Amino acid sequence: MNIDWAALGQVFGVSLVFTIALVAVFTLGIVGTSRKAQATAGAPATGPSAPARIGAYTCFALCAAAVGYGIYLIVA
Template identity: 60%
Template sequence: MKIDWEALGSVFGVSLVSTVVVVGLFAVGVVALSKQESAAGGGGGSAALARTGAYACFALCTAAVAYGIYLIVT
């Protein structure tokens, strides 16, 4: 039995980077939602921008997870 260490390292690296990106995007979305609550008292424009940014981050997280599931299934 021979282990392809290069392929194993490649899979590990891609998994690590994609995990950090998805978790980071989710964290930015949560922070944007919390900023939206604090910005709601100061004016409607920044609150709407924060909400839109948060939804965009959550949509990107959902797209990344859906793509991962697609890769596993096919």
Template identity: 70%
Template sequence: MHINWEALGQVFGVSLVVTVALVGVFTLGIVGTSPRKQQQPDGTVTAGTVPTALGRTGAYACFALCAAAVGYGIYLIVAK
């Protein structure tokens, strides 16, 4: 049995990069939808403020990108 180590290394490298990127994009989406707590000058922390419309839009775009990547991965698995 012959193992193509170069191809195995390429698959590992691409998988690692795509996984880290996808987790990063999903994290940006979570941060974009999270309420922001604000610290007052006296040291107290107020309740969270809602994210801006631009922040929510960016977060939803991140979630859509993650869903598209997962859908493409499922497509590649099923199509072959």
């Protein structure tokens, strides 16, 4: 059996980078949905602002697209 160590190292490196990036994007989505808006004029902060929510949903959509693409690569 002959193992191509260079190719194995490339696969490991690329998968490590993409895994870290996917976790970071998902974390940004969680932070975006949990961030509280600043309380102004005595009004309590109720939830994340609209841009934060849109950004968070975009992060979740990117994660879902990456997972879907991975499933597509496995099945194809």
